[in-house]
Amino acid sequence: MSDLKLVDIKKTYGKDTTVVEGFNLEINDGEFIVFVGPSGCGKSTILRMIAGLEEITEGDFYINDKRMNDIEPKNRDIAMVFQNYALYPHMSVFDNMAFGLKLRGKKKSEIKRRVDEAAKILGLTDFLTRKPKALSGGQRQRVALGRAIVRDAGIFLMDEPLSNLDAKLRVQMRAEISKLHHRLGTTSIYVTHDQTEALTMASRIVVLDKGQIMQVGTPKEVYDMPDNVFVAEFIGSPAMNIFEAELRDGQLYIGDQSIVLPESHQKMLRDSGYDGKAIKFGVRPEDIRETHTLEESNKSTAFDVEVSVVELHGSEIMLFAEMSGREFIARVDARTDVSVGDVVQFSFDMEKCHYFDNDTNNAIRKKEAPVEEVLN
Amino acid sequence: MNKKTKNRISQVIMYTLIIIMAVIIFYPLLWTLGISLNPGTSLYSASMIPEDWSFEHYVWLFTDPRSDYLTWYKNTLFVAFATSILAVIFVTLTAYAFSRYRFVGRKYGLYAFLILQMFPVLMAMVAIYILLNQVGLLDTLWGLILVYVGGAIPMNAFLVKGYFDTIPRELDDSAKMDGAGHFRIFFTIMLPLAKPIIAVVALFNFMAPFMDFILPRIVLRSSENYTLALGLFNMVNDAFANQFTRFAAGSILIAIPIAIVFLFLQRYLISGLMSGSTKG
Numbered sequence: 001m002s003d004l005k006l007v008d009i010k011k012t013y014g015k016d017t018t019v020v021e022g023f024n025l026e027i028n029d030g031e032f033i034v035f036v037g038p039s040g041c042g043k044s045t046i047l048r049m050i051a052g053l054e055e056i057t058e059g060d061f062y063i064n065d066k067r068m069n070d071i072e073p074k075n076r077d078i079a080m081v082f083q084n085y086a087l088y089p090h091m092s093v094f095d096n097m098a099f100g101l102k103l104r105g106k107k108k109s110e111i112k113r114r115v116d117e118a119a120k121i122l123g124l125t126d127f128l129t130r131k132p133k134a135l136s137g138g139q140r141q142r143v144a145l146g147r148a149i150v151r152d153a154g155i156f157l158m159d160e161p162l163s164n165l166d167a168k169l170r171v172q173m174r175a176e177i178s179k180l181h182h183r184l185g186t187t188s189i190y191v192t193h194d195q196t197e198a199l200t201m202a203s204r205i206v207v208l209d210k211g212q213i214m215q216v217g218t219p220k221e222v223y224d225m226p227d228n229v230f231v232a233e234f235i236g237s238p239a240m241n242i243f244e245a246e247l248r249d250g251q252l253y254i255g256d257q258s259i260v261l262p263e264s265h266q267k268m269l270r271d272s273g274y275d276g277k278a279i280k281f282g283v284r285p286e287d288i289r290e291t292h293t294l295e296e297s298n299k300s301t302a303f304d305v306e307v308s309v310v311e312l313h314g315s316e317i318m319l320f321a322e323m324s325g326r327e328f329i330a331r332v333d334a335r336t337d338v339s340v341g342d343v344v345q346f347s348f349d350m351e352k353c354h355y356f357d358n359d360t361n362n363a364i365r366k367k368e369a370p371v372e373e374v375l376n
Numbered sequence: 377m378n379k380k381t382k383n384r385i386s387q388v389i390m391y392t393l394i395i396i397m398a399v400i401i402f403y404p405l406l407w408t409l410g411i412s413l414n415p416g417t418s419l420y421s422a423s424m425i426p427e428d429w430s431f432e433h434y435v436w437l438f439t440d441p442r443s444d445y446l447t448w449y450k451n452t453l454f455v456a457f458a459t460s461i462l463a464v465i466f467v468t469l470t471a472y473a474f475s476r477y478r479f480v481g482r483k484y485g486l487y488a489f490l491i492l493q494m495f496p497v498l499m500a501m502v503a504i505y506i507l508l509n510q511v512g513l514l515d516t517l518w519g520l521i522l523v524y525v526g527g528a529i530p531m532n533a534f535l536v537k538g539y540f541d542t543i544p545r546e547l548d549d550s551a552k553m554d555g556a557g558h559f560r561i562f563f564t565i566m567l568p569l570a571k572p573i574i575a576v577v578a579l580f581n582f583m584a585p586f587m588d589f590i591l592p593r594i595v596l597r598s599s600e601n602y603t604l605a606l607g608l609f610n611m612v613n614d615a616f617a618n619q620f621t622r623f624a625a626g627s628i629l630i631a632i633p634i635a636i637v638f639l640f641l642q643r644y645l646i647s648g649l650m651s652g653s654t655k656g
Contacts, residue, residue: 053549074555086546090568100554147554 002063002077002154002187003029004050009059011045011211019045020211023059027189032181035191036198037208038234043191046208047157050189051080063155074103079148080157084164085140087132087147093119094128097146118149121180138169145177149184156181156188162197174200195235199223207231224352229361232282232354238318240354241288241328245281247274252281255324260300262350268366269355279364282354285318288330291345301348310340319344412624419620433625444599445626448607451517452585453633455603458521460582460637463528467577468570470529471536472562476548486537489530497527501594508595515597523591524584532577539573540566575644582637586630604630 009023020042027033035043048054050061052073061068068076079100087096094115101111119125122142132140141161148156158177162170178201181188192198198205199219207214207222207230214234215227226232232240243254250266252259261269269275291302308327309320312334319330319338330346338344355364406424413429414422437445474482504523505514513519543566551561567574585592585603592606599607604626611623 048549051549051553053552073552078553080550080553082546082550084544084546086544086550088547088551088565099551103555103560147550151554 003027004155004187004189005060005062005065006046006050007060007062009046009049009061010057011042011049011054012057018211020049023211023213025206025213025216027187029187030185032178032188032190032201032203033206034198034202034204035189035206035208036193036195036234037214039193041208042211043193043208044159045211047080047159047189047191050155051078051157052076077154078157079151079153079155081144081148081159081161083160085132085144087140087143089132092129092131093124093135093143093146096132096143097150100147100151114150114152115146118146121149121183122146122176137165138173141165141173145180149180154187156186158188158190160192161190163192163194170197177201195237199235205235207234209234225363225365226282226354227363229280229282229356232356232363236284238285238329238331240282240284241326242356243281243283243323243326243328244278244358246276246278248276254281254326257303257324259303259348265350265353265355269364272364274355274357274364278358280356280358280361282356283328283348284352285329285331287349287352288328288346289349290332290336291347301350302345303347304343304345307338307340307342307344310338321346408624408627411621412628414621417619417621419618422621433622434629436622437626437629444602444607447600448602448604449629451601452603452605455517455521455524455585456582456633458517459524459528459585460578462521462525463532463581464574464578466525466529467532467536468567468574469562470533471540472566474533474537475540476545476558486534489534492530493534497590501590504591505594514595515601517596517601520585520592520595520603523595524581524588528577528581528584532580536570536573536577539570543569571644575641579638579641583634586634 004025004027006023006025009020010018011020012018023046035046037043045054049056052068052071056069063076088099091099097115097118098111101114106114115128116125119128122145124139124142124146127135127139127143132143135143141164144161148158161177162173165173174197177190181201190197190201199222202219204216205219205222206216209230215222215231217225222231222235226235226240229242233242246253247269250261250270252261269279303323305321305323307319307321309318311318311320314334316334317332317336317338319332320327321330321344322328332338356362357364410424410426411419411422412433413431414426415428415430415432416422437443473479474486508514508519508523511519513522547565547569548561551565556564587605588603589605589609592603596602596606599610602610608623608626611619611626
C-alpha cells in the first residue's frame with residue numbers, strides 16, 4: 001500500500017531534448033491512475049522514472065513520503081507489466097512468476113503458494129510448466145500480470161499492457177485488470193494511448209501532451225469538463241467537434257450560421273470579456289441531435305445541413321456533415337433513417353456545449369465565486 | 377520453356393554445384409585418409425586407395441618412443457579448451473558491456489574492434505614475441521593461450537554484441553524490477569538466451585589452436601611444448617626424414633576432438649530460443 005508524490009519532475013536527454021517538464025502529481029493509496037496521451041507525450045518515460053529504469057533529471061519523487069530518486073528499482077517495492085510482456089523465454093511459466101520471489105530469497109514453499117494462488121486468480125494453473133512460446137498472446141499477458149501479482153508489491157505499473165492483443169481480448173483483459181485492482185486494491189499506474197481504456201478503468205485520468213499535464217480528473221470530469229481543446233479532442237471517440245466561432249451581441253456566429261446562446265452562457269462569456277471576440281466552440285457528437293428529438297428550449301439553434309457520410313456502428317450511427325466549411329460528426333440513434341445526401345435539421349444541446357479561448361485553447365468557464373461570498 | 381523444364385534445369389544446376397563442392401571438399405580428405413593407411417613413409421609410392429592398407433602409422437604415433445605426438449595432442453587439447461573457455465568468458469562480458477551500457481568511447485571502441493580485424497596477425501608477431509619474452513611466457517602454453525584469447529575478443533565480441541542487441545531490453549528491465557543486478561541479468565537471462573552464438577564462439581576458439589601454425593611457430597620453441605599443427609609440420613619439413621604417411625595419420629586424428637566438441641555444441645546451435653519472450 002503506497003502513495004506517491006511527484007514534484008516538478010523534469011527529464012531531458014542530452015542537452016536540449018526535454019521530454020517531461022514541470023510534472024506535478026499526487027497519487028493516493030489504492031488509486032488506479034491512467035496516464036493517457038498520444039505517442040511521444042512522455043507517459044512511458046514518467047512511468048519508467050517511477051519504476052527507476054530512467055533517471056530523474058530534476059525534481060523529487062516520493063513514495064510514502066520517502067524520497068526515491070536514487071533508490072534502485074528493486075528496492076522501490078514496485079512491480080511492472082511491460083508492453084511486450086517481457087517474459088523470460090527460457091523459463092517455464094512457474095519460473096517466470098517465481099523469479100522475483102527467488103531473488104528476494106523467499107522460501108520454496110512460500111513461492112509455490114504465492115505462484116499457485118496468482119495462477120488460480122488468472123486461470124493459469126494448467127500452464128505452469130509450459131514455456132512462454134507455447135502460450136497464446138492473452139495467456140502471455142496473463143503471465144506478465146501474474147509475475148507482478150506474486151510480488152505483492154506496493155505499486156503496480158503497467159505500460160500499455162493490452163496494446164498487443166486483438167480487440168476482443170483487449171476488452172476481456174481490461175475487465176480482468178479492473179477486477180484485479182478491486183480485489184487487490186494496489187495503487188496502480190497504467191499507461192495507454194487508448195482513451196477508451198482510460199475512461200473505463202481509471203479512478204483518475206492524467207491527460208498528457210508533450211511532456212506536460214493537460215488535465216487530471218475522474219473520467220467523468222475529464223469527459224464532461226475538458227480543461228482545454230487538447231483534452232476535449234483527445235478524450236471521447238469520435239472526438240469533440242470544435243468550431244471556430246465569433247461572439248457578437250449574445251449570438252455565436254460559426255461562419256454565417258448564427259446560434260442564439262442561453263442567457264447564462266451569454267452572461268458568462270460577456271463577464272469573461274469575450275464579447276466581440278473569436279472563440280472556439282466545442283460540442284460532442286452525441287450532443288448534436290436531430291432537432292425533433294430535442295426539447296423546445298434547445299430548438300433555437302436548429303440548422304439544416306446535407307449529410308455526406310453515414311457510418312453505422314451497430315447501436316448508433318455517425319453522420320458526417322459540414323457547417324460553414326467545417327466538417328462535424330453527429331452521433332444519432334441507429335433507428336434514424338438517414339442516407340447520404342439527405343438534408344437533416346440538427347440542433348446543439350446547449351447545456352452540454354464548451355467554449356475555449358482562441359489563443360490559449362483553455363476552457364472558458366464561469367468563474368467560481370470566492371468562498372467568502374458563498375458563505376455570506 | 378514451360379515451368380516444369382525450368383524447374384528441372386535449375387535442379388540440375390543446383391545438384392551439379394553441390395557435387396562440385398563435395399568433390400572439392402572430399403578429394404583432399406580422402407587422399408589424406410588413403411595416404412595415412414599406406415605402409416611406408418614415401419609420398420610418391422602412396423595411392424588414394426592403398427592395396428595393402430595398415431594402421432601402422434597410427435600405432436607408431438602413439439607407441440613409438442621417438443614420437444611426441446601424444447604430448448602435442450595433450451598440449452593442443454589444453455590450449456584449445458583453455459582458449460575456448462576463457463574466450464567465451466571475456467568475449468561475452470565485453471559484448472554485454474558494449475550492448476547494454478552507454479559509456480564514453482563506446483562507439484569508437486566498436487570501430488576499433490572492426491579496424492583491428494583488418495590487420496593480419498603477422499603484423500603483431502614481433503610485438504607478441506617481445507611482450508611474451510618480457511613477461512616470461514615465451515615457450516609456454518599459457519603464453520599462447522593469452523595471445524589467442526586476446527585476439528579473439530575484438531572479432532567475437534562484435535559478433536556476440538550483435539546477438540545481445542537482439543535480446544529485448546525489456547527483459548533486462550523486467551529482471552531489474554524483479555530484483556536482479558547486472559551480474560544476475562548477465563548469467564540468468566543473457567547467457568542462456570545467447571547459447572547459439574556462445575556455442576559458435578566456443579567452437580571457433582576451440583578449433584583455432586588445432587589449425588593455427590604461425591603463432592605456435594613463433595611462441596613455442598621446445599618440442600615438448602609443440603601443438604599438433606607445429607609438430608606435424610616439422611614431420612614433413614624435416615630435411616632428412618619426410619614422414620608424409622605419419623603426417624597424414626596425425627592430421628586425420630585432429631578431426632576427432634573437433635567433431636566431438638561440435639556434436640556436443642550443435643544442440644545449442646538452434647534458432648528460436650527467444651520466441652515467446654515478447655510480442656513478435
